[in-house]
Amino acid sequence: MLAVAQIDYIRHQVNQKGETYANVARKMDIDPRTVTKYANQEEFLVKKAQKRVSKVMGPVKPIIDKWIHEDLKKKKKNHRTAKRMYEQLVKFHCFKGSARTVRDYVSKRKKEIREYIDGAALPLETMPGTAQVDFGTAPFLYQSEVIDLPYLVMSFPYSNTFLFQVFPSENTECLLEGLQRMFRYMGGVPKTIRFDNLSPAVKKIKGKGQRELTDTFERFVLHYGFRYEFCNPGKGNEKGHVEAMVKYVRNNFLLPECVVIDLDHFNQTLWQLAEEDRCRPHYLKQELQSKLYKEDQKEWLILPEKLFECARYQEMKADKYGIINVDNKEYSTSPRFAKQRVKICISYNSIIVLNKDNEVIVTHSRLYGVKRRSMIWQPYLDLLSRRPKAIKYSSLYDQFPEVWTTFLNNCTEEEQKDVLRLLGKLLKNNDFTLLNEALNLASVHGHPSTDQIKHCFYSLLNQGESHVAITPRNKVPIMPSVIRGLTHYDAFFHEGGVGE
Structure with missing residues (x-):
């Protein structure tokens, strides 16, 4: 194809100056038929590039x-x-x-x-494989008391589906534990997740949309490899899908108050509820949400092989009793760490106290609600048995169950030493239940001794166990019948009698 300037020259020479096709062709060193074609052409359409199909590739x-x-x-x-x-x-x-x-x-x-x-600048609602996350709150019936608990919702805007889990708090450890559970249940990780400016994830909001993330959340993001987005402050509508889903979950699954006995077991039942809810048509697309959810699945990132440790570590100094304070809750360590620094591993459901060599000193269940102190007594009993008078008037002494505090107050110093040594042997997993029963049983007839408490403890412990009859190893001789008088002694002197 000739250049535009060449075509323009041909049309000017032939149509306006009257040159012959042959003369113009000779001057331009081209075929006269080409000159004829362009001189008389009516339309100059844009020629579409033909896409060549490679036979090999x-x-x-x-x-x-x-x-x-x-x-x-x-x-x-x-x-x-x-x-x-x-x-x-x-x-x-x-x-x-x-x-x-x-x-x-x-x-x-x-x-x-x-x-x-x-x-790509499409909204998350139109892109499969993306998610939004937020917390909601609902009432639950726990130990005959109605309490409010947070629940974490992950919604998938493309398919209008969701997953949710209930937790005792909205802290960083609960957030990451919830996300990790969902990733593992899903078998993948959303490519992009939008959050509100949750304090467990965002330490500080800076200018120009920048965020300073909490250390644990930042490591979690790197581990799973998803992109995160945060709403602008006060712009909850930017994650409107998950906010609507938080209300939907509360109204359809958590009201009236659900009875919770064991939170982990309760959470296991929630996966099935979320799956069953997908068997309905999408409110706009008129396709089953379960089908759209599969399109979400295709776009998810692959799970890393290893689990992320959803915990944070920090060092702190124990007080003179070996007590540390985590989030305004008190946890015991050991008397030998009094006024010393220890390392703490904090997860959503446990507080693990470690020494400088990362060896476990003691493990507590993490406290939530009104309870303020958790005492693990095993590390303290040896010290208590050696110094009962000094410890008696400390706050530690009052942390025993009431029945034991009353009993120890009525003991002599030597009795206290014996009792505390006995507790050191019998107390397992910080469970005083059987020991409380043993003390109450032994106290029926007054102030009991250590041996009486020990006897009652093992009697209760072995209740209901079957006992095999004892069979003597040696043959027991047959004794003669009881006869009044002394004549029955003659049997011992007769031939073949027992005395032989």
């Missing part, structure tokens, strides 16, 4: 594209190289092209896909 391009999209869900170290793709094409797809051709195509496609992803 054409059949395998969709395969390579599929591999590239699969790799983008994985960590970079697990991506296929162009060389590896070429080898697989040759081995499994009878590819006849060169390694260089594959390498060039892979490089080009990766660049195109990255540019598309970086330039």
